Amino acid sequence: MGDQRMTSLQRVLFTLGHQEPDRVPLFLLLTMHGARELGLTIKEYFSRAEFVAEGQVKMREKYSNDCLYSFFYAPVEVEAWGAEVIYRDDGPPNSGNPFISDPLTINRLKAPLVKQTPCLIKVIEAIRLMKKAVGNEAPIIGVVMSPFSLPVMQLGFEAYLELLYNQPELFKRLIAVNQQFCVDWANAQLEAGATAICYFDPVSSPTIIPRELYLKTGYQVARQTICKIKGPTATHLASGIALPIIDDLVETGTAAVGISAAEDLEKIKQVSRGKLSLIGNLSGLEMIHWSREEAEKAVKNAIAGAAAGGGFILSDNHGEIPYQVTDRVLLAISEAVRTYGNYPITLSVIDNG
Amino acid sequence: MDDFRKALLASDPDAAASILAAYLVDGIALDFVEEVLVKTLEQIGDGWENGQYALSQVYMSGRICEDLLEKVLPDESGSRKVRPKIAIATLNDYHALGKRIVYAVLRAGGYQLIDYGRVETGELARRVEDDQIEMLLISVLMLSSALQVKEVVTSLGYKGNKTKIVVGGAPFRLNRRLWQEVGADAVGFTASDALLLVGRLEGGHKNG
Numbered sequence: 001m002g003d004q005r006m007t008s009l010q011r012v013l014f015t016l017g018h019q020e021p022d023r024v025p026l027f028l029l030l031t032m033h034g035a036r037e038l039g040l041t042i043k044e045y046f047s048r049a050e051f052v053a054e055g056q057v058k059m060r061e062k063y064s065n066d067c068l069y070s071f072f073y074a075p076v077e078v079e080a081w082g083a084e085v086i087y088r089d090d091g092p093p094n095s096g097n098p099f100i101s102d103p104l105t106i107n108r109l110k111a112p113l114v115k116q117t118p119c120l121i122k123v124i125e126a127i128r129l130m131k132k133a134v135g136n137e138a139p140i141i142g143v144v145m146s147p148f149s150l151p152v153m154q155l156g157f158e159a160y161l162e163l164l165y166n167q168p169e170l171f172k173r174l175i176a177v178n179q180q181f182c183v184d185w186a187n188a189q190l191e192a193g194a195t196a197i198c199y200f201d202p203v204s205s206p207t208i209i210p211r212e213l214y215l216k217t218g219y220q221v222a223r224q225t226i227c228k229i230k231g232p233t234a235t236h237l238a239s240g241i242a243l244p245i246i247d248d249l250v251e252t253g254t255a256a257v258g259i260s261a262a263e264d265l266e267k268i269k270q271v272s273r274g275k276l277s278l279i280g281n282l283s284g285l286e287m288i289h290w291s292r293e294e295a296e297k298a299v300k301n302a303i304a305g306a307a308a309g310g311g312f313i314l315s316d317n318h319g320e321i322p323y324q325v326t327d328r329v330l331l332a333i334s335e336a337v338r339t340y341g342n343y344p345i346t347l348s349v350i351d352n353g
Numbered sequence: 354m355d356d357f358r359k360a361l362l363a364s365d366p367d368a369a370a371s372i373l374a375a376y377l378v379d380g381i382a383l384d385f386v387e388e389v390l391v392k393t394l395e396q397i398g399d400g401w402e403n404g405q406y407a408l409s410q411v412y413m414s415g416r417i418c419e420d421l422l423e424k425v426l427p428d429e430s431g432s433r434k435v436r437p438k439i440a441i442a443t444l445n446d447y448h449a450l451g452k453r454i455v456y457a458v459l460r461a462g463g464y465q466l467i468d469y470g471r472v473e474t475g476e477l478a479r480r481v482e483d484d485q486i487e488m489l490l491i492s493v494l495m496l497s498s499a500l501q502v503k504e505v506v507t508s509l510g511y512k513g514n515k516t517k518i519v520v521g522g523a524p525f526r527l528n529r530r531l532w533q534e535v536g537a538d539a540v541g542f543t544a545s546d547a548l549l550l551v552g553r554l555e556g557g558h559k560n561g
Binding site: 092206 | 446
């Protein structure tokens with residue numbers, strides 16, 4: 001690309017097309033940090049679409065971030081179904097007790113209507129405001145929970161595993177209800193201005209269920225759902241491993257996958273090159289301790305492992321950076337990618353010892 | 354043992370029960386626990402840690418073994434291990450799966466333990482004191498909950514309490530320095546680590 005710098009959107013589109021852009025795109029998937037930026041509590045920050053949009057725009061400027069992230073918090077979807085959301089001062093809002101206490105009520109379960117649900121309308125409004133602010137300069141990443149992973153918050157993890165293994169009819173019924181909701185929710189975000197949808201599907205990771213079970217369940221659900229989402233998707237396994245199902249993920253129609261910090265990026269790149277873009281894999285939990293030097297080393301290693309040939313976005317491994325990660329570390333990551341992420345990449349992986 | 358492991362990994366309670374029944378023709382339940390069940394659960398836990406097995410298999414294996422043991426070694430049989438005195442809790446966190454898995458695995462290992470459920474830091478320290486707990490297992494999923502372990506440690510230490518505090522859960526698996534930072538005595542990365550750590554403390558009692 002010579003000296004001509006790309007916009008964030010061009011940079012991302014190039015890399016998703018498995019071509020080398022001017023430099024490695026950076027997705028700092030920040031949510032709660034926007035509250036700090038605006039001098040608000042986390043609860044105050046998420047109470048208004050304007051705050052979240054303003055926070056995202058400010059953070060993009062501050063960290064030279066290549067995206068805006070319209071994700072509020074994981075339980076926003078179950079909040080839409082009437083579940084409780086518990087706010088904390090130092091971490092992401094958490095889902096309270098699962099709202100399905102008796103699995104038999106799944107037979108009567110109805111999904112909320114996206115455009116009539118206040119907490120979802122707020123997210124849609126935030127996307128509209130972000131779009132107004134950045135136009136086509138940078139991508140806006142919307143988020144859905146996969147119909148297959150949402151039940152963890154609907155039922156609780158334990159009850160969901162029991163359902164998955166022992167109650168196939170109720171499982172099928174729950175997935176059908178969730179699937180329609182997921183598609184409507186994703187398309188509403190795209191309609192509001194989101195560029196792509198992050199399809200969070202941690203239960204599909206081999207960390208959580210064996211591949212044989214995934215092929216009969218999460219894989220089928222993803223194939224049926226992703227094709228109905230009217231925009232590109234990236235699947236995120238939220239720190240779960242991906243290597244044993246990389247080819248399966250390609251078949252679901254997704255364009256990219258979030259990689260765990262526990263995985264060898266170089267190895268994953270070898271099997272995914274030209275087929276699936278990689279997003280990752282800086283450890284959000286390690287970041288809370290990083291010095292500037294450690295941040296730089298981690299960035300260089302990730303770039304060396306996966307950036308050549310495009311198809312790579314530098315990001316964290318979980319899809320949400322912990323609130324405890326400081327500005328100093330975020331700025332060090334941003335600076336490192338601008339220093340070492342310019343194509344052509346000449347780095348090689350440094351010993352991690 | 355291979356057949357038992359296969360039955361657990363396939364989440365087949367009937368096959369697992371048949372293997373136990375065949376063993377009980379000539380053997381006794383406690384021997385089965387120590388020679389087959391605990392070792393198998395350890396193998397499955399290690400397999401999860403190295404990416405060979407999935408968390409759902411760890412969970413289902415623990416649940417199947419727990420159910421099997423309830424039948425052959427009920428609480429009232431007096432055969433369960435009551436020392437060390439163990440309690441388990443989820444701290445300020447609504448994610449209970451990790452705790453449930455460790456609970457099932459320790460129960461399946463023949464241990465008696467108290468489940469505090471989900472508790473706040475102050476309440477947890479108070480109950481540990483009141484119940485004279487020797488080993489407290491704390492499970493968390495959220496980083497902010499993990500950081501609150503420090504408050505429990507401080508609160509118990511302030512009272513001169515000697516309870517061993519073992520932590521576990523995703524923040525500790527993904528940041529291997531964190532358990533020391535919050536002042537825990539040990540960390541378990543898998544449910545079978547909990548068996549090992551409890552076994553060590555139990556050994557201390559036997560030798561003490």
